[in-house]
Amino acid sequence: MKTGALGVTSVAIAAAAGSAEPALAAPRPADAPLPITPSCSGHETPSSVEGPLFKPNSPERTNLVTPAITGVLLALRGVIYDRECKPLPGVLIDFWQCDQNGDYDEHGFSLRGHQLTDSAGAYRLDTIVPRDYWGRWGRRGAHIHVQVQAPNGPVLVTQLYFPDDTQAYGRNFAAHNAGDQFFNRACVVTLGPKQGNRYAGRFDFVIKTTA
Ligand SMILES: [Fe+2]
Known part of the structure; x- marks a missing residue:
């Protein structure tokens, strides 16, 4: 039913x-909106480090799940607001992340893509839950890198994280979040219940539109 x-x-x-x-x-x-969605706080989404693996010129697409990608599916949805909580259309949002093994595609554009928010300021990203990995900054909990930029505005560089009880790849998300020096509870996506191999998630951004 x-x-x-x-x-x-x-x-x-x-x-x-x-x-x-x-x-x-x-x-x-899984495709329905989450019943409880974060309301706009007006507080700017915190920034984080870009990391060494950003690549410019990613493809314009909302679905990063190509045939070669396996993993726990994630349908992430959200709205980008300004600090007055007005939804922002035409915002450039660029995602990049590692795969289910903790590996980034450094040669191509797997699990990389950009898009513009629609007339209601909304974005949609179909991807997988990334895995934690060991990198230049030590143990990293699962995260998705993001750059967000309103037309002619400054670039917000940040990372999205996952709740401690996320179920993916047999990993202990609570332990890896606790061990990640960049982990920020203000940047944790809201997840609905896992359904089969799939999560629906929500994250709303608040960004500056002028420098
Ligand atoms: Fe990373």
């Missing part, structure tokens, strides 16, 4: 009205 966000809302309303409707909703489809 498919029950989307609307179904969950209906159950909640019924429960509040004292109905005998069961309180448990069916699992939410």
Whole structure:
């Protein structure tokens, strides 16, 4: 049975009205919006180091899952706001990450791609959960590198992280997050429940539009 966000809302309303409707909703489809989405705080998304593996001129695409890519799928969605919480269309957002083995593609553009936010300031990224790895800065918890830039604005360079209870590749995300000197709770994506081999995730950015 498919029950989307609307179904969950209906159950909640019924429960509040004292109905005998069961309180448990069916699992939410992975493509549905997360029922609880972070509201815009107006606080600028923290920056982080770029790292040595950014490559300019990545392909324009929202789906990084090519046939060669295996791993735990991640459908990440979000909106990019300015500091007044106005959604920003036309923002350049460039993602790059390692694969399920902790390896970056340094020769091609696997798991690299850029896009522009739509008229509602939204982006969508279909990718996989990256793995932790050992790099120049020691142990790194799983992360996705991002550059975000409003038209004629400054570039925000940052990294997105994963919750401690993420289930992927048999790895201990809590331990690797704790051991990562760059880990920042303000940059952790919100994940829905894992469904099969797939997570739906959410992260909203707040950026500067002028230097
Ligand atoms: Fe990295």
